[in-house]
Amino acid sequence: MNVFCTRFSCQQPHNVLPELADPEAIKRITQRYCTSCGMPLILVGRYFPIECLSQSSLSRVFLAIDRYTPSQSLRIVKQLDVNPVLTQTDLSELQKRFEEEEKILEKLGKHPQIPELFATFEFSQPSFPNGALETTFYLVEEFIDGEDLETQVAKTGKFSEEQVLVFLHQILPVLQFVHQQGYIHQDIKPSNIIRDRQGQLHLIDFGGVKQIPQPTTSDSDSRVYTPGYAAPEQINFQKVYISTDIYALGVTCLHLLTNKRPEELFNTQTRSWEWENHNQVSPALAQILNQMLFLNPFKRYQSVAEILSALRSLPAPLSVQNEIPTQIPSSIIKAPPPGLLQPIDRIITTQPTKPIFRQPKFPLFDVCSRAAFIGFEGSLLYILLASLVGSPPIAMGLWGMILGGLIFLQIRRLTGKIAPWVLAGVTLAIVLTIPAIYTVWDRQLILVISVIFAASTTAVVVLSRLIYQLFDRWF
Structure with missing residues (x-):
């Protein structure tokens, strides 16, 4: 299942959570976080935004799953972003309009041909990447199919x-x-x-x-x-x-x-x-x-x-x-089924002052591909730097910084699936064509070492993922 990140500034809001293919898992799953910006994905622990239906500069409308209804009903989630560049007057006017819509929908939603209001809440979260606190307002209403x-x-x-x-x-x-x-x-x-x-x-x-x-x-x-x-x-x-x-x-x-x-x-x-x-x-x-x-x-x-x-x-x-x-007639005025929905309320949620990044949920093939790239590219970089830089400590330091940057890019998914392997191919070509390297390292040995490191890194990451999933299920 794809779950949409609701942070306005998120560059890659689509998050793949394959474990949510099972409806029972939707009921039990704990909070998940955007793999790109760290934003909590499950709104107030209840709503899963699965599609962005419309968007403007200050608001968006999502189709969401309400996991606390027996049939996991679809809902409409309207989001108002409090943009920090707005003047205080504009900000007050936007909030006023949003709150007015809440009150009006609560009153008018009793009619069977007007969407019913289910909940309103606001959410405060450190912005990404500067960490300044940003507030977003949400409104949840009936989905008309x-x-x-x-x-x-x-x-x-x-x-x-x-x-x-x-x-x-x-x-x-x-x-x-x-x-x-x-x-x-x-x-x-x-x-x-x-x-x-x-x-x-x-x-x-x-x-x-x-x-x-x-x-x-x-x-x-x-x-x-x-x-x-x-x-x-x-x-x-x-x-x-x-x-x-x-x-x-x-x-x-x-x-x-x-x-x-x-x-x-x-x-x-x-x-x-x-x-x-x-x-x-x-x-x-x-x-x-x-x-x-x-x-x-x-x-x-x-x-x-x-x-x-x-x-x-x-x-x-x-x-x-x-x-x-x-x-x-008063007989057509609808009322929510007893015990099915929570009453309309305002929930104010404040997160810690630093963004929270949790274990990303990538598809298994994507995990293996990125892990193999890190092992393959990391071994080539070590051979390249060790051969060209005279001081081993400096070579090791440079290797650690570059490798750390590559790992960060893969965890944040800031590169595509093909670009890393293009980089690995370029690095391999450089290593195999520099005389100062292939006169010391046999070319076949370089390839064998790179493949071994790629396989080892993949095995370690897959094992770590398995252990994480077991702990997540049991605890």
């Missing part, structure tokens, strides 16, 4: 009118629930809506959610948006409304109906949407969508209930068996 609508429409082509009606009947109650809790999503778009394997839609990515402003308040902090889907008031940093989400939902419908991005449908000269020639829909649906897309937020529908009421004038699609209620 499915495909986002942007990917789906790109694969299957534009939606029919009936498909868009089914989409609206499924997603509008979710959006209504968000608004009823006092929030605006601010980033509705096809890539933030996932259809799971049962066909149910889920609204994700609540990092830009904000509370609905009161009529008497001003609002200049409306900066989270996606160009093309964002309403004019968002782009202009003005107050946002429930109708701001309705506008973005309308643009999303156009994307699904036409399989074209918003910038291809919006005429910047006339400041109007030109989409109806790309797909034929009923005049009633076209009227509903156009009212969702007014540039003036007060001319749009002012609530989801108004859209649902307008949709009742259209024939219900066959896939919608029952009329969608305008209120969310």
Whole structure:
């Protein structure tokens, strides 16, 4: 299994842990550390990041295994890196947004079509290589196994009118629930809506959610948006409304109906949407969508209930068996199974002031290859230095420093698998072509000594690995 290191500065974050192929081993294994930078791999001793799904300059999203669930369920782990070059103001703003998302997800995640929040924690660890303390924030939420609508429409082509009606009947109650809790999503778009394997839609990515402003308040902090889907008031940093989400939902419908991005449908000269020639829909649906897309937020529908009421004038699609209620019944609010998940908490973990490097977990072939290289190259270097340097102590000192550097490079995996053997080949060619060496050392003897040292080093390393694994299992 590959486990991903979550340190932002790690140069080789992929770590191969072959022992995790057994699900039982995932439950029992003790903490493992990145072979490149020493970062603990198992987050708070529970979550195994196995894939990086997305990344920006300050945050990343991982797919992770939760080993403390009976079926070792998959989770989404969002990570915010506190970059030391940020100003204190920027840092405070980032932390505030992350903490806001925690609170919002805890509240909104009760809806079955919104990811549930399972845990939040922060982790302090010495940075690599300077050792300065760095803090990272994590958020763990439900994994929705499915495909986002942007990917789906790109694969299957534009939606029919009936498909868009089914989409609206499924997603509008979710959006209504968000608004009823006092929030605006601010980033509705096809890539933030996932259809799971049962066909149910889920609204994700609540990092830009904000509370609905009161009529008497001003609002200049409306900066989270996606160009093309964002309403004019968002782009202009003005107050946002429930109708701001309705506008973005309308643009999303156009994307699904036409399989074209918003910038291809919006005429910047006339400041109007030109989409109806790309797909034929009923005049009633076209009227509903156009009212969702007014540039003036007060001319749009002012609530989801108004859209649902307008949709009742259209024939219900066959896939919608029952009329969608305008209120969310309490019976559909989900609760975590008792005893299955830990309660939401904040765990602050601080490591010692120096990075911890543990026994690296390489595949056996990789271990043998690197060990053989050290033995082979080390013997050649000793012959080379002993023959060319007049003072044996100096030759031994140089040999020790060079060999130590090579061992460090192999342990840290700072070289590829082929480069070390290229170096060994070059060293062998030098040794065999310098008269001062091959007149003292027989060429065949040089090769025999190098092979013996390579085999001996490999045997010692494999034996050490075996002893380590036995102790790790027993103790």
